[in-house]
Amino acid sequence: MKHKLWKGHVMNRTVLITGASRGIGRATALAFAKEGYNVLINYRTHEQDAQELRDGLRALGASAEMVYADVSKREDVDEMFAYARELFFRVDVLVNNAxxxxxxxxxxxxxxxxxxxxxxxxxxxxxxxxxxxxQMVSEKRGKIINVSSIWGIAGASCEVHYSASKAAVIGFTKALAKEVGPSGIQVNCVAPGVVETQMNAALDTDTKEELREETPLGCIGEPDDIAQAILFLAEERSKFITGQVLSPNGGIVI
Structure with a gap:
C-alpha cells in the first residue's frame, strides 16, 4: 500500500473512521472535519467515493487523507495505523464504523x-x-467509538447473524471500557436506528413507511443524526461517559 503524503494541520486532533466513504461514515467524516479534526478516511471497495469525500473535505479547509484497508486483515490494519501516525503523529479518536x-x-x-x-x-x-x-495506552488518552445497531439491542428477524454481530459490538464496548478506563481511554458505542443510507437502499417503500409508523418521532434518521452522536462522544463534553450505548433511533427501541 503506497500513498502520497499530504501534510496538513498535524497539531489538530486526528480521527480515523473505518468504512468512511459512504453513509454514516461519510457524514461522520464531514462532522469531524467541520470541528477542525484531521480526518483519515478508510475505505475498502468504494475508492472513488472516498476520493470525492477527501477532496470535498480539503475544499472546506480540512486536513484529510484516504487510506485503503480491509479491516478484517491484521496486516492491512497495522499498515493503515502506521500510515496515520506517519501523517498525523497519532490517532486521537477511532470510529469503528465499517x-x-x-x-x-x-x-x-x-x-x-x-x-x-x-x-x-x-x-x-x-x-x-x-x-x-x-499508542493510546502509553499516552493515557484516546477515544474509541464503536458503531452497533438497534438490532444489536433488540434483534431483527431474518438478520440473526447481523444482530448477533452487532450485539457483540456492545459487549466488546462495555468490557473494553472497563479494561482501559484506568488508562484514561473512553470506549463507547452508538447504536443507530433505521437510517437513510445505501445499506438500507434495498428496503421497499412499504417497508420504510411501516418503519416510520413504528417510530414515535415519525421519521427515518439521516446519516448526520448518527454522526452528531459520534462527535459528541469524541468531544471533551463527554469526558465522564464510558462503556455506554447511545442509540439515536427516533424512539423505535426504548
Missing part, C-alpha cells in the same frame, strides 16, 4: 455468510482497537 449487513432466513445462512459478517463487524473492530490502543 460493517456489512444481510437479510436472510436463519436456515439459509451459510457458514461463509456468518464468517464474513463477524470478520468485518467484529474482527475488524478488534484489529483496529488493538492497533489504536498500542
Amino acid at each position: 460493517g456489512v449487513a444481510q437479510q436472510k432466513l436463519f436456515s439459509d445462512i451459510t457458514e461463509s455468510d456468518w464468517d464474513r459478517m463477524f470478520d468485518i463487524n467484529i474482527k475488524g473492530m478488534f484489529h483496529c482497537a488493538q492497533a489504536a490502543l498500542s
Whole structure:
C-alpha cells in the first residue's frame, strides 16, 4: 500500500473512521472535519467515493487523507495505523464504523455468510482497537467509538447473524471500557436506528413507511443524526461517559 503524503494541520486532533466513504461514515467524516479534526478516511471497495469525500473535505479547509484497508486483515490494519501516525503523529479518536449487513432466513445462512459478517463487524473492530490502543495506552488518552445497531439491542428477524454481530459490538464496548478506563481511554458505542443510507437502499417503500409508523418521532434518521452522536462522544463534553450505548433511533427501541 503506497500513498502520497499530504501534510496538513498535524497539531489538530486526528480521527480515523473505518468504512468512511459512504453513509454514516461519510457524514461522520464531514462532522469531524467541520470541528477542525484531521480526518483519515478508510475505505475498502468504494475508492472513488472516498476520493470525492477527501477532496470535498480539503475544499472546506480540512486536513484529510484516504487510506485503503480491509479491516478484517491484521496486516492491512497495522499498515493503515502506521500510515496515520506517519501523517498525523497519532490517532486521537477511532470510529469503528465499517460493517456489512444481510437479510436472510436463519436456515439459509451459510457458514461463509456468518464468517464474513463477524470478520468485518467484529474482527475488524478488534484489529483496529488493538492497533489504536498500542499508542493510546502509553499516552493515557484516546477515544474509541464503536458503531452497533438497534438490532444489536433488540434483534431483527431474518438478520440473526447481523444482530448477533452487532450485539457483540456492545459487549466488546462495555468490557473494553472497563479494561482501559484506568488508562484514561473512553470506549463507547452508538447504536443507530433505521437510517437513510445505501445499506438500507434495498428496503421497499412499504417497508420504510411501516418503519416510520413504528417510530414515535415519525421519521427515518439521516446519516448526520448518527454522526452528531459520534462527535459528541469524541468531544471533551463527554469526558465522564464510558462503556455506554447511545442509540439515536427516533424512539423505535426504548
